[in-house]
Amino acid sequence: MSNSRIRNKSEKIRKRRRRVRWVVFPILIILISGIAYGASLLNKAESVMNDSYTPIERESARETKVDPLEENFSILFVGVDDSEVRDFNSTSRSDALMVATFNKKAKSVKLLSIPRDSYVYVPTLEKEDKITHAHANGGVKSTIETVEGLLDIPIDYYVKMNFNAFIDVIDTLGGIEVEVPYSFSEKDSKDKHDAVHLEEGLQELDGEEALALARTRYHDNDIERGKRQQQIIKAIMKKAISVKAITKIDDVMEAVGDNMATDISFDDMKAFLNYASAGTNLDIETLTLAGSDDYAGPMYIYSLDEEALEETILELKVHLALAEQSELDNLTSSDEDDVDENNSND
Incomplete structure (x- = not known):
């Protein structure tokens, strides 16, 4: 060597070991934490989970179904490059992928971010391709199969969210304060080009503006894009745990539920209370996949x-x-x- x-x-x-690169997990934590605030929110959480419950037919990598109340388990979070204008169809590419593993005994979570351009074997395509193309060729099922093949671990559950969830949660929280690194124009969630213009500097962003900041990648690179998403996540978490935001948890859950699909049932969701109860003592470690910029023919990939x-x-x-x-x-x-x-x- x-x-x-x-x-x-x-x-x-x-x-x-970097911060999470997308908003999916913090949103879910908000939803879970809301359960502790009383019976009305418990009912709201049950309604949200029932409306979002979307099991898919697939072969499990485990011999028997996992019991999240008693066993360690994993979740695949899929942030989809989708919106109303794109008809919320299953052929959209995944813009962010994250695997969370939960260890019951240690009350700990490991969060692995998978770069969207990672060059891996995609079973539905029967060839190597960018992992973002797995969702465009078979939806969540194809993405799960690809991730299981890549990581050689069972994916027990999935949570899929679209751009609207990102926008709605930030707007529900009343916006977030973020440092914009440079002035730029970007398309909005309806794919209208140059619809969002941001100036350099610290400022309050609404959902559309925050999405533009998270998505833009033509002025720097994926590494800087990840840093911007990291800043946005920090801002969302900071705002979500503020005293003012507590009264908005009901609305946040509703915003998430309208734009989420998952095969986690409400009964299974109760297992998360074991982790949420650890509070600030919950051990959360974030990981990313190391690699380098490369090309497969003319196509850019992350090797x-x-x-x-x-x-x-x-x-x-x-x-x-x-x-x-x-x-x-x-x-x-x-x-x-x-x-x-x-x-x-x-």
């Missing part, structure tokens, strides 16, 4: 680092109790030995 590759790999591993991917897969398996911690320790120690050996040969 060359010294440059060692340095690159070490840098990639350091960058793996995943195979060694870092192997480590991430094992880390998720350990968290789901599908592998032993010793296996992960052996893998990471082997990587460190490789680095030390190459350093000694300098």
Whole structure:
């Protein structure tokens, strides 16, 4: 292994643990936390989950269905590049993918962000392609199959949300304060070009403006785009936990429910109370897949680092109790030995 590759790999591993790159999980946490505020919100939560309940026919990667009240489980969050003007159809590309694994004993969550341009094998296409194309060719089912193949773990549940949820939640919270890095114009959720114009600087953004800031990617790159989305998530979470926002939880849940599909039943959702009850003590670790910019012919792709991917897969398996911690320790120690050996040969 060359010294440059060692340095690159070490840098990639350091960058793996980043903030979540989309709004899906914070919105869900808001919904779950709302359950604790009383019977009326409990009824609202049940109504939201029943309206959003959309199971899909698929083969489970587990021998028996997981019991989230008693076992570790996983959820695939799908942020869809969709809106009313695009007819909310299943052929839309996924704009954001995140896998969350939940460990009951440790009361901990691992959140893995999967870059939309990751070049992986897509079963429905029977070839390697960008992972964002999995949803455009088979919807949620195809996306689940692709992610299970990539990560070699079972996906127990899914949550799919569109742009309207993003917009409605921010508007329901009364907007968010975000630093806009530069002046730009971007299309809105109805795909009208240059409909949103933002000036550089700290300012209050409504849902459409925040969506434009999260989506634009023609003035920098995907890394900077991720940083912008990180800022937006921080702003949403800050606003959501404010005293003023507590009275709006009912409306937030309604905004989410109108634009969400999931195969999590209301009974299964109650399992999240075990995690929400941990409050600020809940251990949430965020991960991303290391990789580099590349091309497959003329098409831009994100080429995943195979060694870092192997480590991430094992880390998720350990968290789901599908592998032993010793296996992960052996893998990471082997990587460190490789680095030390190459350093000694300098």
